[in-house]
Amino acid sequence: MIDNINYINNGDNNKIDKIIEVNNLVKKFKNITAVNDISFNVFKNEIFGFLGPNGAGKTTTINIICTLLPPTSGTVRLNNYDVNKDKYKIRNSIGLVFQDPTLDDRLTAMENLNFHALLYDVPFKEIKKRIDEVLEMVDLLKRKKDLVRNFSGGMKRRLEIARGLIHYPKVLFLDEPTIGLDPQTRNRIWEYIIKLKREKDITIFLTTHYMEESEICDRIAIIDEGKIAALNTPENLKKIAGSDIITIISEDNSRLINYLKENFSIATEIHKENEVRFEVKDSSKFIPSFIRHCPVKILSINARKSTLNDVFLNLTGKEIRDENASSKEMMRIHARARMRR
């Protein structure tokens, strides 16, 4: 197993440009520990990602940082404000795009943004200008006066991102920003997020359970069962998994495993679908020498670059999966169905 400590890279702690500091955060709900003693920092102007399955504690942590839930213990600071003491100052400095749509679909895009601007006390003279500015950012300026109910899922999500920006927050939180969207729309959302980082002085904190997507982050925390299993840049995390993944199907898998163990000191076992799966530093060098003396007949051999999915599998021993739907989850599914109508 991998020693996790080596893979936690929290950057230089003496750096002054920390925007979020979380220390020994614990959150318990009755007898369930949703967040189990986690610590991490987020730096100004980075895209920081939380990667993990549903129920890992991602949303709970975000809700605590956003002052929607009180921590059971530990300290959380955002922009140097404490979540317990300076709630309203924190609320003023953040924008939040929720997992579930919170737009009023009988109102127009402009009305939705206007309400938000009023709640955040954006100066009256500025509101019109800012609405145009954020709509332009997400390419919705032409739809300004359209009812939100006529928007597609991707447009709604873009509008929510625009709404989260209208009061010029220091940190924008995006909780599963691409959930429920088709792959093409998802890519566009990511393009907007990258553009946002480039053009604005803003820190982006996002969660996702799509492996591919977390690769746009500057740093990723892999979170599972309320703990941070690893925190590093996507490139460094991928190194943890070993560089290449090889899967083999042979006529006699147990002999193959023995052969791998004796000749290459690779410990492996049979995975699902009768595959033998293991990692090597460089598959192009490994495969020729492996094939040359292999005593078993190989039916198929496949080599590929490791992905964050492999990192997750390595660190937690399981694949990112969807949890069973709780009653709240059922309400959420219902809510989404309503929004899509």
Place this chain on the structure above:
Amino acid sequence: MRKELLGVYTIWLRDIKKFFRDRPRIIGSIAQPALFLFVLGSGLASSFQLFGGGGGQQFLAFMFPGIISMTVLFTAFFSAMSIVWDREFGFLKEVLVSPISRTSIVVGKNLGGSTVAMIQGLIILAFAPIVKININIISILKLVPATFLAAMAVSSFGIALAAKLKSMQAFQVLTNFILMPMFFLSGALFPLTNAPQWLKFLARINPLSYSVDMLRTIIIGKNITQLHPLNIDILVTLGITAVMSAIGIILFNLQD
């Protein structure tokens, strides 16, 4: 302070805008009371004649303010209860993370829901000529604050309940076990003056009976079904509004 007032205004305005955009809801808000008044009301009125009583027309006149009360009460209650849903999956979630105090959110929601309930109640006044009730400009001027006050009482009660509710299922239970009995015992559908003592007692401790009595006295004047003097009705309704609003504000602030 300016900021908080702006927050209250924003939350209020959103409820109003949503109401006027929702055409099916406006139609429903007219159709349902019409159904109660003309189908149920006319049916009941004629059944009294069948059993030997007179006064079918008086019954309709009696029921008319009851139907207005019903509309106001149910609209205000459901609006308050929408908080349960809205807090998890709607606009309210967005409001709760904004820098607006919980007090302003409760006040804004209360005023918004009550305004919509008042408008819906006043729309029904259009049926007055059909049940042969004279509505003059004075009684309308009295009814505007009166329906608003009745709505505020229920709305603040609903908000205080919603603060404690975690799921929509609990809301169904509350509707069946709290709202319906309170409605039946409010004197909206049948007069309580001639009711058995135990019913009368239950009605007296039912805060809704005071709002219904208030609206009825304003609409049809002094009548045999009146339970209390008008000023008592107004004072009790004001008192309930004040107490329930305070509880709602405290509960929401505690949860922050």
